[in-house]
Amino acid sequence: MTTSSSARTLRMLSRENAFYFFTSVGNYTGHRAMSLEDFAHKIGEVEIASLEFHLYRGDFEKWTAEVLEDSELTRRISDLKHLEPVGNALRDQLHFTVSKRLEELKKPE
Amino acid sequence: MKLKNQAISLDALDWKILRALQKNSKQTYSEIGRQLGVAHSTIYDRIRKLEKSGVIKKWTVDIDLKKIGMNHITARMNVYTDPKESDNVAKKLSDAKEVLEVSISLSEELLIIAKVFARDQDELHSFIAKKVAPLQGVLRIRTSIITKKYKEEKFLI
Secondary structure: OOHHHHHHHHOOOOHHHOEEEEEEOOEEEEEEEOOHHHHHHHHOOOOHHHHHHHHHHOHHHHHHHHOOOOHHHHHHHHHHHHOOOOHHHHHHHHHHHHHHHHHHHHOOO | OEEEOOEEEOOHHHHHHHHHHHHOOOOOHHHHHHHHOOOHHHHHHHHHHHHHOOOOOOOOOOOOOHHHOOOOEEEEEEEEEOHHHHHHHHHHHHHOOOEEEEEEEEOOOEEEEEEEEEOOHHHHHHHHHHHHOOOOOEEEEEEEEOOOOOOOOOOOO
16 A cells, blocks of 8 residues: 555545444444544444444445545455454454554554 | 414414315315305405415325335434534434424433435435434434334314
């Protein structure tokens, strides 16, 4: 990934492009992520039901692909989904996946 | 018809005309006139005045969407907002074609209650996630999809 594409993935987002955490159809928790770093942080805060809802609907992959434009993170989240984690295991693994990618992107080339 | 403390004061004939129209708004002026024992021209004049004064807000038709093959869902959406932004949120919701009704309720917290129309659950979720949650001042949203309706009527005067 080039420095400019890293910067694009790490940028602060507008309200329209932020990730909004729901627990089920139409039920918004009040948590939103305004950047990838914020997303990693919010994974540790939101209800597990919200993480399960979005992972299995493919919402995380859609957001990382379309808004953050990070195909590598999208692939890793997709791989995680195929392992079918639930509960705290899901939170821990998703947090690890996103934090690790965040570190890679922040590292100077 | 007179204005009395902002409310419009109606006479007995106005009330009778409104009741007749609520039962069946397709009736002709002559039919209503015959029922009420007055000339059709009087009914015409009164209805024009009721329209001009805004007592009759609109003439519409109630279509059974299922019968024309339009599958859809409706949901009641409760939007908790920052009190400073509630009017803006309510106005923006009112502009959306997916939203059929918007009201504000002040219970323990300031709450906007809206009735939302969508083709299916995916469309409903997408509308709420993309158009409602990002609005400035929205704190959280609780949505219930309506599964069975027992009654839906306007208040009959």
